[in-house]
Each structure stands twice: as structure tokens, then as C-alpha cells.
Amino acid sequence: MPTSVRTALRYLVLVVIAVIVLFPIYITLVNALLPGQDIAKRPPTLFPLHPLWDSFSQAWTDGSLGPYLRTSAIVSIATTLAALATSILAAYAFAFLEFPLKRVLFALCLATLMVPAEVTIIPNYRTIQLFGWYDTYPALIVPFVASGIGIFLFRQSFRQLPRDLRDAAVLDGYGHWRFLGRVVLPLNRPMVGAFAIFAFLGSWNQYLWPLLVTNTNARRTVQVGLKQLEGLNADQQNIIFAGTILAALPIFVLLLLFQRQLVRGLTAGAVKG
Amino acid sequence: MASAAVSLEAIEKRFGSTVALVSLTLTAEAGEFLILLGPSGCGKTTALRIVAGLEAPTAGTVRIGDQVVNDVEPKDRDVAMVFQSYALYPHLSVRRNIEFPLRARRVARDEREQRVKEAARSLQVEELLERKPGQLSGGQRQRVALARAIVRDPKAFLMDEPLSNLDARLRVEMRAELIDLHRTTGTTVIYVTHDQVEAMTMGDRIAILKAGLLQQVGSPKEVHDRPANEFVASFIGSPPMNLLPGELLGEPGLTIGVRPEAFSIDPEGTIGARVTLVESLGHEYHVACRLRDAAGTLVMVRLSAPAVPPSIGDDVQLAFTGPLHRFDSVTGARKEEAD
Ligand SMILES: Nc1ncnc2c1ncn2[C@@H]1O[C@H](COP(=O)(O)OP(=O)(O)OP(=O)(O)O)[C@@H](O)[C@H]1O
Ligand SMILES: [Mg+2]
Numbered sequence: 148m149p150t151s152v153r154t155a156l157r158y159l160v161l162v163v164i165a166v167i168v169l170f171p172i173y174i175t176l177v178n179a180l181l182p183g184q185d186i187a188k189r190p191p192t193l194f195p196l197h198p199l200w201d202s203f204s205q206a207w208t209d210g211s212l213g214p215y216l217r218t219s220a221i222v223s224i225a226t227t228l229a230a231l232a233t234s235i236l237a238a239y240a241f242a243f244l245e246f247p248l249k250r251v252l253f254a255l256c257l258a259t260l261m262v263p264a265e266v267t268i269i270p271n272y273r274t275i276q277l278f279g280w281y282d283t284y285p286a287l288i289v290p291f292v293a294s295g296i297g298i299f300l301f302r303q304s305f306r307q308l309p310r311d312l313r314d315a316a317v318l319d320g321y322g323h324w325r326f327l328g329r330v331v332l333p334l335n336r337p338m339v340g341a342f343a344i345f346a347f348l349g350s351w352n353q354y355l356w357p358l359l360v361t362n363t364n365a366r367r368t369v370q371v372g373l374k375q376l377e378g379l380n381a382d383q384q385n386i387i388f389a390g391t392i393l394a395a396l397p398i399f400v401l402l403l404l405f406q407r408q409l410v411r412g413l414t415a416g417a418v419k420g
Numbered sequence: 421m422a423s424a425a426v427s428l429e430a431i432e433k434r435f436g437s438t439v440a441l442v443s444l445t446l447t448a449e450a451g452e453f454l455i456l457l458g459p460s461g462c463g464k465t466t467a468l469r470i471v472a473g474l475e476a477p478t479a480g481t482v483r484i485g486d487q488v489v490n491d492v493e494p495k496d497r498d499v500a501m502v503f504q505s506y507a508l509y510p511h512l513s514v515r516r517n518i519e520f521p522l523r524a525r526r527v528a529r530d531e532r533e534q535r536v537k538e539a540a541r542s543l544q545v546e547e548l549l550e551r552k553p554g555q556l557s558g559g560q561r562q563r564v565a566l567a568r569a570i571v572r573d574p575k576a577f578l579m580d581e582p583l584s585n586l587d588a589r590l591r592v593e594m595r596a597e598l599i600d601l602h603r604t605t606g607t608t609v610i611y612v613t614h615d616q617v618e619a620m621t622m623g624d625r626i627a628i629l630k631a632g633l634l635q636q637v638g639s640p641k642e643v644h645d646r647p648a649n650e651f652v653a654s655f656i657g658s659p660p661m662n663l664l665p666g667e668l669l670g671e672p673g674l675t676i677g678v679r680p681e682a683f684s685i686d687p688e689g690t691i692g693a694r695v696t697l698v699e700s701l702g703h704e705y706h707v708a709c710r711l712r713d714a715a716g717t718l719v720m721v722r723l724s725a726p727a728v729p730p731s732i733g734d735d736v737q738l739a740f741t742g743p744l745h746r747f748d749s750v751t752g753a754r755k756e757e758a759d
Contacts, residue, residue, distance in 0.1 A: 309507065311503040311504075311505045311506075311507035312507050312509065314469075314472075314474050314501070314503070314507070315501070315503065315507040315509075317474065317494050317495065318472060318473075318474070318494050318495060318499070318501050319520050319521040319524045320495035320524035321495075321524050325524070330511075334509075334510065
């Protein structure tokens, strides 16, 4: 097969996949712009001839998305920073320090990856109640500040650092903190970026847990807030769709900004520089 | 001049059940260029890391100057190490790399700049100061690594096969430069290599290790002319010394060592042999011959250029023109006796 045909085929496959992936997002946008009663029509409308841009402002005010988004931002940023800190420090210890029970402790960290989140919900809920944290920020943040996968990924990444670099830094007089700050983190920046984005995404998209541990609007995250929108406007589904898009918008922006970092983080280690 | 003697006293090092060093006692005098030479895995790097403090000895004493440094932190031992991999920080410019140890020691900015400049000048990397290590050739990286070591003006340099990643020509060039650097700084150098040519050309003295055991310490001439045992005899010199069974010369119980250049091809010679291989290096020939003893022992003969080399298959007579070395054929130790 000539290469031009092969390239064309490859692009065709990629285009098909892209369409499949993007279609739900597109249809959400379309539905947000249609009058509520048109959404259920069959065959579905694929292009709104008279887009209702009002849906967005309505969703913003009726659903009071502003405060929800603020709560989500606080929770996600705090969770991300805390998860970064704990993962990096624990991974540093596992990668560079010698201490008793190192292997056992690392195995325990890995074991947390095998436990489905559903299993931990009830015990975590109990703990939160016990601490008197119901309907507070700590309830939304603290259960997610330690990440088994983060520790694992950073440790793997740190271990790829040549031993000579560590030794050179030791001889040059750099202690652990300065070695971490001046050498390890700068050399693992793609990994830090990728993990930060994943942690942020994970936190932002939480639904069940925030629903469970909050009962006032002031502590509800945007995903829970959307649910309330649904209750308010049963016949105005377009507003729900518009709200969904607004809730996802920060994530889109984040992904656009850090796209390159993310890809580099995912392929980090594939090519040694 | 900050240079200091470095000594290891009865150093023992085990990694689990692996014994890397066995009772190693060795001193590099202040200002000396001491070579640690030996085959792969004999414990050279381990010895160096113990001096640097990157590894703690299982037993024994490490001294730098008159201070016992067993319990001194690596950074306070005031030795600089040059790694085989160069160990440059890839995210920092050459300037920052060279500056790195000074920053850690909180040297004032003006002095820092001054010293970086001097180090860069003496290794001819001034032009490269703003580049990243990734944009340098192997030889340039090596120079930067050396600049980072000398900028500290340490009591001793520890170098672990610093030239082994360079191509042959650069290696010769850097060899001369390292010798020069040593002469101008006068700093003690402990230099690890498994290349005996490097050892012979650079070292004031050579310490030869085998499987964690020190075999011999001496000047290049001493270890070449009076190898302490069969191992040293066959490790130093290229092509290696021929080791012949003593029976061949009527000296049972001994192994007789003959350097390839201590043979000549001479019709008057007493040893009959057949030529199996002739290698020409331009200025000399390496001639492999099979002796006519029962075992058909192979010997290597080195002829200088004006000589006309024999052809493969020729029958020749060999004569001794240089000293013979006698070793106990059981222990391998050198036997001194009146020749
Ligand atoms: N961290 C370690 N853990 C276990 N064994 C080790 C360790 N470091 C070195 N060894 C062992 O100690 C012995 C000496 O190793 P060393 O690195 O000192 O050899 P070397 O002479 O530098 O060899 P080379 O010329 O290949 O660099 C080897 O058998 C090696 O396997
Ligand atoms: Mg080594």
C-alpha cells in the first residue's frame, strides 16, 4: 500500500474516533441552546437554527453556580496541592531514603490502589462524623490528600534519576530539601504537572462524596449544585445542559493550558534525555 | 595549597554476602596522583565511594589529612568527585553547574563569579557557560564536570573512570590535560581506571586490585619491571606478559614470565616455535607462535618495526633478550632469586 493511502486511512480512523469522542460534548452544547421542549424530539436536532444563548445566564443565576464553583475551586485546589505535597514527599522517601519496613510500607501504599473507592465511603463517612467535620471543608478535602497512585508514580519517576546525580549533590553539600527543590522537582516537572491535573480533575468531578457529607448550599460543590438545578427546572432541560457546560468549563480551560505538560507527563520516561 | 593525604587503613566492605574490599590499606600522599587499577568488579568504585563518604566501610579507618573522617559527612570531607557519567544537572546551564557546589557553601556572589570564571578558563569552557549539558559534546561535558570539581579547590579529587566515555583520540588529549591540571593545582588525585595505558601514563603510583584484594602498589616502572605476582604481571603491559610453565626451562614448580618484547626471533635461539599469527601495528609487529612442547603453548612476541616479520606457518627459533620473571606456580607470588 502506498504511504499516502496509508496515511489517509490512518487519519480517517483518527477522525472517526474523534467524532465518537466529541459527539456527546457537541450534543450537550446543542441541547443547551435548544428550547427545552425540542430536546426530546425525534429525530434529534443536530444544529440549533435559533440558539437560545439565554440558557447560560439563566443557569448561572437560577442555579447560583457562582458560589458552587467557588466551593469547588477551593476544594479542588486545596486537594491538589495537598496531594502533590504528600505524594512527592512520600515518594522521595521511598526512592532515596533507607528506613525499616520500607518495602512493607510501600506495598501498603500500593494496596490502597486495589481497594475500590466505594468500599471506603462508609468508614470515611463515619470518621468524618466522629471528627465533627460534617458539612465542612475538611470533610471535602482531607480524605483525598494522600494518594497511593501519586506516591507510586512519583517514586517510579524519581528512581529514574541517575544515582550519580544524587551522589554529586550530596558531595556538593545539598541536603534532602535542597536536592528535592533544586534537582528532583525541576527534572520531574512534566510528572508534577500531569499529576496535578489528574488530581484536580478527580477532585472537581467528585459527586457522591460531596453529596454525602454536605447539607448546606455553602459547602456544596458544583457537581452537587447541578443536581439541584435539575429539581428546579424539570421542564427546562436546556438550562441543565447549559449548567453542565459551565461546570465543565474550568476543566476545559485547564486542559487547554496544560495540554503539552499532560502529554509529556504521560509519555515521560519513554525517551531518556 | 589545600592538598592532603588520603589513607585507607584495613578497610573492609561487604554488601550482604558480597565482599567488595578485603582489608585494604592504601595511602595517597598529599599531592600524589594515585591510580586504582583492576578488572571490572574488583572494588575500585567502592573504595572511592568510601573515601567520599557515599558508602560506609564495614570496618577500617578513612583518613584525610590527619583527620579520621569515618563519621564526617560527605560534604564536610572536602573532596570532589568526578563521575564516569559526568553527573551534570541537565536542567542547569554550564555556569550553574559549575557554581552549584559554591552555592551550597554560600560563597559570596562576587567570589563565586570569579571562581567560576577561573575554573571555566582553565578547562576552556568559557564559551559554553550559558549552554545546557544536553547541548554539549562528550568531551565538553567532561571538561565541565572537571571544572565543577576544581572550582571547589578541594583537598583531593576522586575520579571514577572519567575518560571511559570518550573516544580514543579525545581520551589521549584529556589524559594530557588531566596531568597538566594535576601539576598546576598540586591536589591529591585518586583516579580509578581499568585501562592500564591510562594507569601507566598518568599515575605517580599505581595500586592494583583484584577481587577486593590489593595486589601491589608502586610506580608504573616498578609494577611493570617487578610485578609482585602473576596477576599483576599479566594485567600490566600490552600485549600481556607470556606465562610459561617452568618445566619448559628446566625449572619445575615455577611459572616463568616473559614480556613479548623480551623475545627475539633469532636463528641461534633455543626455543623452537611455529608462527600462527602476525599483526602489524605499523611501528611494531605482534607475532603469535606455538611452541613445540607437548602442550603447544602459545606465546606472543613483539618485534619493533625495522625487523622483517616472519610469515604465518614459518618455523622460527626464539631467544630471550630481556629479563625473566619467576613466580611460584601454586601461589603466583613473585620469586626473588639471583639470576
Ligand atoms: N550497592 C551495592 N550493593 C551490592 N553489591 C555491590 C554494590 N556496589 C558494589 N557492589 C559489588 O561490589 C563489588 C565491587 O564493585 P565496584 O563497583 O567497586 O567495582 P569496580 O571495580 O568499580 O568495577 P567496574 O570497573 O565495573 O566499575 C562488585 O562485586 C559489585 O557487584
Ligand atoms: Mg566502577
